[in-house]
Amino acid sequence: MLVTIALVVVLTVAILQSPASTRLGPLLVIAPALTPSFAGPRGTAAVGALTVAAGLLIALLRGGLTNGDHLAQLAALATLSMMIVLFTVVRERRNRQLARAQSVAEAAQRALLRPIPERIGSLQIATMYLAAEYEAQIGADLYTATRSGDGARMIIGDVRGKGLAAVGESALLLSAFRLIAAQHATLPDLASTLDRNVSRYLLDFAQTDSETAEHFVTALFLDIPDDAPVARLTNCGHPPPLLLRHDRVVCLDGAAAPPLGLGTLVADDYPDDTVPFEVGDTLLLYTDGVIEARDRSGVFYPLAERVARWNGCTPEALVSHIRRDLLAHAGGRLGDDAAAVAIRRTAGQPGQGLLGLL
Missing domain, CATH: 3.60.40.10 (PPM-type phosphatase domain)
Known part of the structure; x- marks a missing residue:
């Protein structure tokens, strides 16, 4: 979690320090995309929310929310973050189902x-x-x-x-x-x-x-x-x-x-x-x-x-x-x-x- 949070902070600072013509905003999606590899749905949702907040801050400091590019990037970040969280929820549910199936199979094997x-x-x-x-x-x-x-x-x-x-x-x-x-x-x-x-x-x-x-x-x-x-x-x-x-x-x-x-x-x-x-x-x-x-x-x-x-x-x-x-x-x-x-x-x-x- 700390790694992805630090990544969001670093990317936000880098975007704010870069020229306006350099479009680094889409890189923010890297953080929520990496989070499911070591965190569950709650952690992924938290990083996703942090990423959207960072995108919102960048938009406010780089021309406001009236800029069409900023709005499109925010919508994309929010959509991708929700999709990643949904994927993590489905994965966790399947993992629990597999764990229950393995437990039943192991009990059956011990009985057999x-x-x-x-x-x-x-x-x-x-x-x-x-x-x-x-x-x-x-x-x-x-x-x-x-x-x-x-x-x-x-x-x-x-x-x-x-x-x-x-x-x-x-x-x-x-x-x-x-x-x-x-x-x-x-x-x-x-x-x-x-x-x-x-x-x-x-x-x-x-x-x-x-x-x-x-x-x-x-x-x-x-x-x-x-x-x-x-x-x-x-x-x-x-x-x-x-x-x-x-x-x-x-x-x-x-x-x-x-x-x-x-x-x-x-x-x-x-x-x-x-x-x-x-x-x-x-x-x-x-x-x-x-x-x-x-x-x-x-x-x-x-x-x-x-x-x-x-x-x-x-x-x-x-x-x-x-x-x-x-x-x-x-x-x-x-x-x-x-x-x-x-x-x-x-x-x-x-x-x-x-x-x-x-």
Whole structure:
């Protein structure tokens, strides 16, 4: 505010000191034009009024209000100042509406993606979520975890679709997983049941929502027992996880079933892979928004290559590195939602972290 007030004073003095033939009066509009960049409607209106008053003073000292040029300049200053104030009012109103929308979206996202405990049994876990729609802060990628007998079960998935319909499908799958994950003996049984639930949901809404009819969900199911150094995987069309062991990064690119929601398979058709997962190993789960992020040259983000630099980091440090590096690669803006879950097996007690899931 002080800068624009000083600008009005300086311009007024300069105009009064300049020859009458030099028309510097229109420069006064610079002050109210600059004010909205750092002030609200009241401040902008105050500077606008000061500018009009300065124009009036100049007119009185330079020939009076009977001069047609002075009257035209005053009318222009008053009109432009009012238009700038009106613009500032509209901008402030939209900013408040956006802030309310972001607050609602953040609350919905917290309800949808409840934080996974940092520790479940002997597992250390860290997560990352970046929504492509930055203003909304909500997307359709999903992940969650729960205790199941003497182990932990997890899911990471990606709803293929946009808008509220995709968010609804994500909420449905997460809720169903949390309810029935511990009720199925194997991951293929769990995947088959969830496939039927998603297919039924899509069928119910297909007649009223043409976008929903085209949706499906890629998902990766993970079962990590407490008493065995292994992890069991069932992949339903999802990007394969990475295993970080010592100085190596291994892509666990095993068999994969079609995505959920197509309703074409029975339990026996789903893969049930078992991979070594020992103390000190880290599994990195992610959605395709990570590996399909492009830089300005159109190059995809080389996740496996970058992760190799951070092998040995804690899960929290690993996802923090990925977040910063991914945003830097994509120029600060992603074309799709991106999520990642890092899981490290430690020598901790199997029962730790159980209360965090209750």
